[in-house]
Each structure stands twice: as structure tokens, then as C-alpha cells.
Amino acid sequence: MEKSYLQIARAAYQPKLPKALLGPVKAQEGAPTQSVGNQEEIKALFPNTYGMPVIEFVEGEKQELPPFNVGVILSGGQAPGGHNVISGLFDGIKSLNADSKLYGFILGPGGLVDHKYMELTSDIIDEYRNTGGFDIIGSGRTKLEEVDQFEKGIEILRELNIKALVIIGGDDSNTNACVLAEYYAAKKYGVQVIGCPKTIDGDLKNEQIETSFGFDTACKTYSELIGNIQRDCNSARKYWHFIKLMGRSASHIALECALQCQPNICLISEEVEAKAMSLDDVVTYIAQAVAKRAEQGNNYGTVLIPEGLIEFIPAIKKLIAELNDVLASPEAQNIGRSEQIDFVKQHISAENLAVFNSLPTSVARQLALDRDPHGNVQVSLIETEKLLSAMVAAKLDKWKKAGKFVGKFAAQHHFFGYEGRCAAPSNYDADYCYALGFNASRLIANGKTGYMSIVKNTTAPAAEWIAGGVPITMMMNMERRNGKNKPVIRKALVELDGAPFKYFASRRDEWAEKTMYVYPGPIQYFGPTEVCDQPTCTLKLEQAK
């Protein structure tokens, strides 16, 4: 592998560990736990993995352990630090017994089902320490949900004499890790399953999980770019930059980037929904800020847009729901592409028709015509950043004719996602991920299953971090998915009464009117600690409460 200078220098970085994990550990167990909702139902579904205590590792006495084999899977979208979870896990099991082995399943959960794997030896691990990406074994989106898959899995786990499986994934993957843990426990197959909280989206967090790994690095990478764009914006003084940010439904990434960069505008989907804003309300909000800055001669600015915004506008949400129903009807299946828009217009309610007709033609066409493999509207394809800027331009044109707007409006568009998902992990994520992986080896050695590896108190120096495990069932409730009630880990959206949003809300009017951009610059790995070792603003605000 040809390597960049930074890759070579960074390979030598030794991630920090919590003090408790530096030597032999003992599992300190708390009281039995309950799920966050639907306790009776969850308990009934998970008789073997429900009610277990939260665990914290503290200094213990040295144990002799026989060698044991572990499997690891990377599940779902990439997030910075995945390779460090694996290298931490590797170092962890080797520290317990040098003859222990680590197997990686190839291209996600599908690798377990299809028996595609490789042994991860120290030569391989050393190539990937402190690097971004999931390319060491690849990732995939196969969902482990069916008994068939679990049974195919146990075949290869037995063949490789694997004692425990570590699944690195987001909320859904960890939910499924728990279902698998429960299944193997119920069947007494003797294989433990441990989860690790991964996702750049930041929506896998709760009382027990401070943050999901990758969020820190991805937000810092996007903030670097937003800062650069803001500096350009403030130098050329002629464009409004509309910047969409990946992050699925939750607006955590947009909010964190706003806290880091102080843009003129940042939309928060959760607020749009809570206030039942219409698309026109959102457009008006932006146009008003543009007009106000124009009065001061400032015909430029920045707007951050969370990827999921469009689905959070209640009127659009209703429209999409009806479109999905209408287009799924048997009658719709025989309609040619050219007639679909008319068909849609004839079959949706008057209320939704009004919303549909208010959309720019290109977006209306996209909603009516482009479907995902399940036949659903592909909301992620809608270029919200262009939709909004076009609608803002149209509104400002009207206002100009009415003498209510005196400036100029020209827009540039950006969408950041793939630019940050595989960045080399920041010091924070490098340490956090390594600790999560290393800690997973301790959960395994202590015979735990159905647990997620957790590391807390991460706004303090790494030595003071607290490592342990949380029963996955503790984070679950029942939710409706694809028409069925399912036990799932409750997704964390932006809380409007949480400290990060409240701080943002207290500053945003000033940011909108004045030009108060902050330029975070690129992630630094080697400089002064106040530059290199900052957690996210979100985490600092949450922990300060």
C-alpha cells in the first residue's frame, strides 16, 4: 500500500486508554435495568438478555485466560474510527492471551451469513491503525434479522471456534446484535454478542452512550469545509452558500457544525416539525434573513441544511405518506411513466394536492416518479439545498417588485457526506474507538452478551474515562417499522430543550444579522492539546449541564 506522509506518521500514534483498562479489570455491576419504554413487551421478547445490570470496569486482579477467538463485523455506513475499534479489540484480546485470534467478516453482516471472513493478524492490523474508512474488511447493509441468518452464522462461528462476535454499527445494527445475542443465548449456542456504538449521524446516544463514534471527526471535517466556504463568502461578498449536510433524520451534524462555525442560518429539522412549519415558512425565514442582511449591503451568507429536513415538514411528510400509498396501489402499477403525475394528482387529497402543486416542477416530478427498490419516494435524492435556494430566489423576486427587498441574491450549493465519513479519526475518535474496542475484549472475557461497549466521561482527559457495558435492551422501546411493532433502540433526535440547541437558539439571531463566522480549519493531530483534543461542542454543552 502506498501511503501519504500523514498516514505513515499517524500509524505510530498510540491511542490513550481509560486508566481502568490499563491493567487487569473487575466488572462492577449496578442494579438490574429496565428498558426505556414498553418494558413488559421488551422483557418478553428478550428473556435471556433483559434486566441485566450496567457494568463499570474497575481495577481488578490478573486472571489467566485460555486463548479465545473473536469475530468482528462492520455494519452500515462508514464512520471515522472503525479501524481503531478493531485494533483496540485486537490488542485487547491479545493482552488477555497472545494466542487469541480475531476474525473479520467481509463486507458487513452478509459476510457472517455467507461465511466470508479473514483472520486479522498483527501485520494487517498495523496497516490500519488510526486510519479512516472501513476498508480493512469492508462494510455492508445486510440486516441480521432472520433465524436462517442466525443459523448460517453459527455454522461459521463454530467452525472458527469463535467465542464472541462484536458488531460495530448504528442503532438498527445494535438492535439486531441484541436479537442475535438473545437468540444464541436462548439456544445455548455459547456465542456472546457485543455491540459498539457507531454512526456519524449522532443519533445513537442516551443516558448511557455519550456519543457515537465518528460524529466528532465527521463534524470537524464538515466544519473545516463550511469554515473555508464562509471565509470565501466573507471575502467575495457576493454569494449565499446553501450547504446540505448528511445525517439522516437527525440534525445533530448540522447543529454541531453551526456551533463550530456560526453560520448565518442553520435549519434544525426537529424544530421545523415541532413548530409545524410549512415549506413556505422555512423559505420565508431564510428570505427574511437574506433581506435583512441586504439592507446592510451584505448580499452574502451561509445556510446549513440537515439532510432529513424535507421529511420533517409536516405538510410534506403527509404528502409523501399519501404518495407512497397511492403509488403502491395495484391500480398504479399499470400506469406508464408519462401518466404518473396526472395519476398522482387525481388520487391524492385536496390538501396534499395543494402542497404538491406548490413545489417546483422538478421536485414534484422527482417525488412522483423516482422510487427506491421498496417503491418508496426517495427523499434523499431531493436536492433540498437547490429547492430551498430556488424558492428563496422566487420569494425575493416578488419582494423586490413590491419594494420590500433591495439587494442581490445569488446562490452556490454544496452537499457534504462522503467527504467526512472516512476521514482519519481525530485524536478524540482515535482514542474513543480504541477504548471501545479494547473494552469490548473485557466484556467478552467477563462472559457478557447483549451488551454494548461504552466509554463515558469523555470530555475529561482519557485517563479519567469510564469504561464498561450497557445491556442493549435497556435502550429499547417498541416502535412501528414497516407496518409492524418492533423492539428498537430509541433514536436520539435533537432535543429542543437540550443544552446544544438552547445555546444555538440563544445566538442565532445575532449570527444571522451580523457576520460572526468562525473558521475551525482542518483536524490537527500533532499540535497543542487545545487544538487537537477538543470534544465536540455538542458534547461539551451536554456534559456541562
Add this chain to the structure above:
Amino acid sequence: MEKSYLQIARAAYQPKLPKALLGPVKAQEGAPTQSVGNQEEIKALFPNTYGMPVIEFVEGEKQELPPFNVGVILSGGQAPGGHNVISGLFDGIKSLNADSKLYGFILGPGGLVDHKYMELTSDIIDEYRNTGGFDIIGSGRTKLEEVDQFEKGIEILRELNIKALVIIGGDDSNTNACVLAEYYAAKKYGVQVIGCPKTIDGDLKNEQIETSFGFDTACKTYSELIGNIQRDCNSARKYWHFIKLMGRSASHIALECALQCQPNICLISEEVEAKAMSLDDVVTYIAQAVAKRAEQGNNYGTVLIPEGLIEFIPAIKKLIAELNDVLASPEAQNIGRSEQIDFVKQHISAENLAVFNSLPTSVARQLALDRDPHGNVQVSLIETEKLLSAMVAAKLDKWKKAGKFVGKFAAQHHFFGYEGRCAAPSNYDADYCYALGFNASRLIANGKTGYMSIVKNTTAPAAEWIAGGVPITMMMNMERRNGKNKPVIRKALVELDGAPFKYFASRRDEWAEKTMYVYPGPIQYFGPTEVCDQPTCTLKLEQAK
């Protein structure tokens, strides 16, 4: 100004200077120079600034100088390091006499004409050291070309008692700086004009100018992102990423990013033109690489596309030229928008009609309908990255039906430009720009006008850099612009027999077929010197020859 941790830490960085500039200097003069082309014509146009010698500064004896005032202008598109040119210039004039003053003209050359300026005091300068952007005084695209403008300029220059004007800009701005120098010299106005070579595009370079400032930082920022995308691409293994890169006509940025990242494909406009490739040739070249990788089961990859590509395809170039003519005809002015496409089709040659009809409808519409304020086709609006991926997809579909392609093809699109133009300068650009600005003060003190500030030997440690000045006329030739012959600095495109392209050409087949991505990561300011202080690959290859 609220600042990021990096901004605060980076403010303390003291850029390095060439050894000769650390103390008093003497101007060592070479032989009289000639322009690179059209020598008689250029000489006639620049009687006062033609034929001057190249200058190199060497150690000299301390001179006492009276205080003198200098004006500075940022011209054209942003490039990382502009603030360091200004802080170097500031420190340079203050080192000669602490009572000297620096004035900045606001929002580009227009500030000189409109008498908008501010004094740049040490308090202000200190806020901007080692930062990206041109926001200290802003930039603009007004062209200084007319006697009226020069006369408006001299009014304010006299009012502020300014002895010399430093214009920081690209090839056109430096050409105009020389025209202004000549005019003021001819009129004996006593104001010197000095240029500084700025542009991320890398197209302002020649025997005297190793590189334009900003190219280093911008390419490293784009390469960070391309590397991150490649890591994602190599982890998810399901997308072809089509990445367009800013850079106007020249492909220097795309080439440098390719050298840094080793993508599967990088198109070079200059090669496309030299080989007279058609759009279909380009599409076939990409599709063949996709098909070859698919045979190995690798349905993913990266394609770098220079911004100016479409104009370099000879057939498209001809079509655009004829479209511009046809749509500029008086007859065309009375045609409604809806009839323009038919009008175009009826009025272009059969050869161009065939090319026009081969384009995807959306692009054909764009070419026929969207015009810039001068009535020209807006080539920069064409989303070449989407155009190419759509045409590759169509070709692969055909090949699939014919049994010649067995894989899957799904594309993602990116366009990077504003993301890098205002990044905080790398150590290289921070030092190089500071030296260029500091050196400009020495050219002024030595009474020079019509010179560009130059710093050479920059692949060596900064102490060994060579600073001096080159007469701008030396870099000129006559070129046809807007129907007139004009003296201009010859633009540097990628040379197909140059070392950077030849190295690229020797490796690209291997990069296309295998997966040999390099991940440069973000610019580092504080780490080991081999990480922080590398010049571009382009410069290293050019200097190694």
C-alpha cells in the same frame, strides 16, 4: 472576532524567510530581458518597462530610508495565503522605516478607482496572520484597463502619499498591473507598481515563477477530500465517484490531486485537446475502465474531472463557438425562449448539429438557453461530472445488453472549488506568501516598477529560497482576446511533455485497474516536517528534472 482554537494557535506562527531577506539587501541585476513572444510589439507598448533585468536580492548594507506609504489590492478569486502576502509586505515596509504606512483598497481594484480604502495597522494585520481568505480588505474582479481608471487611481494615491502599489492577482491582474506601471512611468507620476503571483489554478508559472500562491493549499484541501471519498469508495465498494475540480482552463489542480491521491481515472483537458478526443472518446475511456474493474468484481472507483474539460473537447469547442455566433446574431434577439432550441438547430452547421444532438437533452438545453451577461454560453454551469456519468451509464447499459459489461454502475457526484480557495495557508503557502510580500517591500525600496515579486528554489528549505523580481513584460506575448490583439502574460497549461504529466501517464493504467488509493489527510501545521512542509508533487517533479 470569535476564533477557533486553530486560528488562535496558528496566529503565533512566524513564517520563514529566505536567508537573503533576513538583513539588508542589495539588488543583483541580470542582463536585459526580452518578452517570451512578439518582442517588437511588446517593446513598443511598454517603452518604460520593457527590457529590464531580472533581479536577485543578496546580502547588502544597511540603508536609512525615509518613511514611505504603500497601497495593496487583492484582485480576482480568493487563494490561500493572501493575508500573508499583506502581513509580509507590512512587516517589510515597517522594517525599513517604522513610520511607513500600508493602505488596503477595498473589494479589489474597484477600491482604487472608487477611492475606498483603509489603513492596515498592526492591530488589524495581527488578526489576519496565517489565515485564509481575502476578507481583510476583500477582493473583486474589476479590471484595471482604462486610462480613466488609472487617473482616478492616481488621485487617491497622491492624496495618501503612496509611493507604490502592490497588486496581488493572477495572470490578467498582473498584466494590468504592468499596463498601469507603464502608464504611471510614462506620465512620470512617481508611483511604482509591483505584482504578486496569485491563483489556485496554477496557470501562472514559467521559467521565473515556480508556482502561484494558493495552489499548494487548495490542492492539499481537495486531496484531503478526494482521499476521504476514496477511502469511503474502497469501504462501501458500490459507487463510482465523479469529482469535478475548480481550476478554470488548466488541469493543474486535477493533475496535482491525482498525483497525491492516485485515483482510478483523472482526465486532463490539455491531453483531450491534443488528441482531439470527442465526447464519446472520453466517455468510452471511462466506461472501459469501469468495465475492466467490474470484471474483477470492483464496481467502484474515482474519476477526477478538471472544470474546463468540456471546452477542450474540440468538437464541443467548435459547437460552442458557433452557438455564440448564432445566438449573438440580430435575428436571434427576437426569438422567444421556447423557440431558441429549434432556432439553434436550424442555424448551426450539420457537423455541429450532430454534436448538439448527441448531447443529453438537459445539457443541450443549457448550452442553447443559458447565457452569461455578455451573451456567451455559460460553460462553467454545465455539470460535467453529471454529464459524463450519465453518458457512461448509457454506454454501459448498451454494453450490458451486448454482453460486454457484467457489473453494476452507480455514481455519486462532487464539485470542489469554494471548499479550498480560502483554506488557511499550509506552511508552504504561509512562508511563500509572507516571503513574496516581504520581498515586494524590497523591490519598492529599490525603486522598481513593472516587476513581479518572485521567490524561487522553494523545494529547498526556506532559508535557501531565492528572492527577487522579474519584469512583467518578460512573461508577455500577444494573444487574441475579445477580438483584439492584446499583450498578456502567457498562461501556463499542463505540458504533456512535462515531468508531472509524464509521471502521471506512466502510472495511470495501473491506478485505473488496481485500487492504489493514497489518503493524504488534512493539512497539518504542527507535526513532523515531512508531514507539514511538503511542496506539491507537481513542483517536486518539475524541480527534479
